[in-house]
Amino acid sequence: MEETLQKILDDYKKNNGNIITILQDIEKNFGFIPEYAVNWISKKLDIPASRFFGCATFYSQFHLRHRGKNIVTVCRGTACHVKGSERLINRLLMELDIPRDEDTTADLKFTVEKVNCIGACGIAPVTILNNEVHGKITLDKLMKEIKKIKAGE
Amino acid sequence: MKKNIIIKVCTGTGGIASGGEEVLSAFRDAVSSSGIKAIFNERCSAQKVGCRGFCAKDVLVDVIINGEKTTYKHIKQDMVQRIVDEHILNGKAVEEWTVGEDYHTFHDRQTKVVLSHCGEIDPEDINAYMAVGGYDAARKAVCSMTPKEIVDTVKNSNLRGRGGAGFPTGLKWELGMRIKSDIKYVICNGDEGDPGAFMDRSVMEGDPHSVIEGMIICAKATESGHGYIYVRAEYPLAVKRLQMAIDQCRENGFLGSNIFGSGFDFDLRIFQGAGAFVCGEATALMRSIEGKRGMPSPKLWRSAEKGLWDRPTVLNNVETFANIPRIIMNGAEWYSNLGTERSGGTKVFSLSGKVKNTGLIEVPFGTSLKKIIYDIGGGIEGGKAFKALQTGGPSGGCIPAESLEIEVDYESLAQAGSIMGSGGMVVLDETSCMVNTAKFFLEFTQAESCGKCTPCRIGTKRMLEILERITSGNGKEEDIDLLEELCRYIRAASLCGLGMTAPNPVLSTLRYFRDEYEAHIRDKRCPAAVCKDLITYSVVEELCTGCGACKRACPADAVRGTRKSPHRIDADACVKCGTCFDACKFKAIRKQ
The missing domain is CATH 3.40.30.10 (Glutaredoxin)
Known part of the structure; x- marks a missing residue:
């Protein structure tokens, strides 16, 4: 881990970065923001860890907990809302057996998250499955894709 | 051959x-x-x-x-x-x-200025952009125009900020030009956060060079040496294409030092947002580039005086910048003639929701909403009845059928109780519940409130609680008055635009659809059959063929019955997910 963090630190110095760019790099490398990583960098840079956590909790792109191996992002923009994305999420959580107030399956295979709008309103409702955008999605289509992922593992 | x-x-x-x-x-x-x-x-x-x-x-x-x-x-x-x-x-x-014909009418009834290259040229190739006259305007501005000439042209074009507030772009640039400083910044706001709006994404993805060209011209007008394009995290493709465009510009000598061989230096970089709606607000956006929490600050100074790192900064929206090269090449008069007296040019709208032709459209200011929805949009999907047009995202409001004649510009939409915003238009039909729609936007603003000022942080929370109460059938008679009172305070006392406009969705729906609020509160009924707690699903026995499709689809095993005889829904087990309603091919499931 230290090796990756050192690289992030070097990039920060080279590119004239800031706290947000460091956090973005950590998130990209680890999939979430481990507490250890923040403390390590905070010491090296002599910037209070609270400033990092302040940013990490402010922006929705940063996550402080482990996320699932596969990410299902359901768009909650207005157009998607009008086309039934709320129901889609509720049913998805039910199908994946994710407990209330949680977003990740117990086996850390799937995380279901919401995004405000990805700007593909013309093909609403939209979901992103592991970085691949699917337009005009239905629960059946989505579950088929999820089954494919499950089978591939 | x-x-x-x-x-x-x-x-x-x-x-x-x-x-x-x-x-x-x-x-x-x-x-x-x-x-x-x-x-x-x-x-x-x-x-x-x-x-x-x-x-x-x-x-x-x-x-x-x-x-x-x-x-x-x-x-x-x-x-x-x-x-x-x-x-x-x-x-x-x-x-x-x-x-078919609908594709041609969709396109023929538009006036494409900003979108004229989108869908025509390869966005990843600077030569394709230059083949259609790209960077001629920047070259002209940098090499042969004075800052004052550029500012005057933009002023005369009557171009107003496309980010939503509609501040005259020329005036902003003039202020930026007048203030002297050794370091100045130009920022392009690509943090298109309004749900239901995607015109900036399309421009950044489909014609990234026009945005950069607009920024170069602005840099020359204000004599700024550095620029930032702030792109939201949710638009990875836009980031990729903009970065390609910037690299190609540097290779061609359009960015960097001594651009176009004129002795003028300007370079820019992309800053990727990290997912916060409030960062669309100018002061919050600048804090975010500085690496801080993106919280707005009181506007003691204009950004043109003290902006990014306390340096003079001119900040414009993506669409505003994309207009600039066209204005420089075709002249201010051409542009201002396209629009109305108060607003020059065209505006891009993203039309979505329950309309047949969803997509991006560009029309001159002064086009009627009716023309947008029915002529270009092709009318309502599935032959349903139009109910309202939502404009301006969570800061905007809903416009009812009787106001569809209004000719769209910043003032007319404000008069109707909504706002132009960045240009999102979501069509709602008879199956949309207006209270639920208002609640949806409040959920959004409440979650996105940065928490700095009390009216927004706590006020939106209280409003949301009231709306949740109403939509779950526990609304009280005095709730409407309480909502209106809260709206007044939040609007007057919030620090930034997010809070000030947060009550708009509620105020506009209360203004035009008060009866729906009353139905929820007094009759415990959702007229559009959307609010989960106020509806029940049941089987219409005469229509049910007993095919069992609903029974198989039900995730809660709430459908009872044997094959070929009418089924029945167990109200206690039903979770009201609506799966059976979608699964039934005989319209035998009733939602009320």
């Missing part, structure tokens, strides 16, 4: 989601394997183009043979070979796959 064949495949976010990349590579494979180049001894190319606006018909493909264009819709990878065989090799278009 010499032929010039160009194949254009839409690869915006919408196009890619529908399989645009696969279609493009299928065309490239087919073209090279069928030896078209050898047969015609002429150029044949398959290229990617940006979003052309009509996402409902993606993947859209243009086949242009000697300048004659045929457009295909809903193209999938496996359809490519037939187009190549029949159309490209034998000159006969595959009629059944071509777009």
